Amino acid sequence: MILQETYTLKNGVKVPKIGLGTWQIPDGEQTYQAVLWALQNGYRHIDTAMAYGNEASVGRAIKDSGIAREEIFVTTKLPAEHKGHKIAHECFQKSINLLGLDYIDLYLIHAPWPWHSIGQDCTQGNIDSWQALEEIYDSGAVKAIGISNFEPKHIQPILSMCKYVPMMNQISFHIGHRQEEIVNFCAPLDIKITAYSPLATGRIIGNKTIVAMAEKYQVTPAQLCIRYCLQKDTVVIPKSTKEERIISNAKVDFVILDEDMKTLDQVNN
Structure with missing residues (x-):
């Protein structure tokens, strides 16, 4: 069953192949209920971010689920507009407090630039933030660290100074939008x-x-889209606030044939 399958990150940490995304789900009952439904129906990976404003509701649902903490993989993120060593430490502490957890499984820099200023050069800020993430990782408060929405030009400066190469890059990825330049850079x-x-x-x-x-x-069609991403060897985090769709999104224990994958590769979005 796909909900029980995992990938192994470069440091040996296992991450469930499918998770529940919570982007654009308002804080409060909607987030709480979606996360609780996901956990009750076998999901063990929840993705949130400080920028989503719903970490407290995610944490409350995790606690109320009654599922052992070590069985649930939780991802959250350093806000894109906060660049720097001190602010990264402060944001992490705020997130862990809001979630009500003793540790985070995966902490990401949400984007290489602020969302209100896409394309801005924040190289030094990203380097300083990454150093903070490495320190948090060394402290044991997070099991893995990574980045999100980073292109090769944003990753390279981190590679030139890092103690730990990022373990994850979370990007927009779907049929018709495979971001092959980023994927091919990250693979080796x-x-x-x-x-x-x-x-x-x-x-x-x-x-x-x-x-x-x-x-x-x-x-x-949703199941096909999710299965496609899995067969591209990615972790997939579909979002939904409806229990039936949360359940349906995980019913992807089928295999798309190679020739059909090639057909889907040709779809233009």
Whole structure:
């Protein structure tokens, strides 16, 4: 069963192949219920971020689930606009307090630049932040560290100074948007890829090729999209606030044939 399958990061930490994404889910009952439903239905990987504003509700659901902490993989992120050594430490402490956890499984720099200033050169800030993440990792308060939305030009400066090569790069990845330059750069460095927005926030599930392929395999277009990402060797974190869809998104224990994967590779988004 796919919910029980894991990838192994370069430091030996195991990360469940499928997780629940919580981007754009408001703090409070919606986040709490979505996370609780996911955990009750076998999910063991929850992805959040300080920027989402819902860490407290994620933490409350984890606690109320009754599932042993060590069985749940929790990812959160340093806000994109906060660059620097001191602020990174402060943000991590705030996140761990909001989540109510003793440790975080994966901590990421959310983006190489602030969202309000995409493309801004924050090289020194990213280097300083990464140094803080390494110190947090060495302290044992986080099991793995990584980056998100980083292109090769953003990763290279970190590689030139780091004690630990990033263990994960979380990027937008879906049929029609594979970001091959980033994936190919990360692969030889053993930087695992997490695919966020595997359904392109719903934009691609009506694509004719995807719909027809889903009918062939007798699955939903969403399930086909998620399975595609898994067969591209990525961690996948689909988001939903509906229990039936959370359950459905994990029913991907089928295999897309090689020739059909090639057909999906040709889809333009």
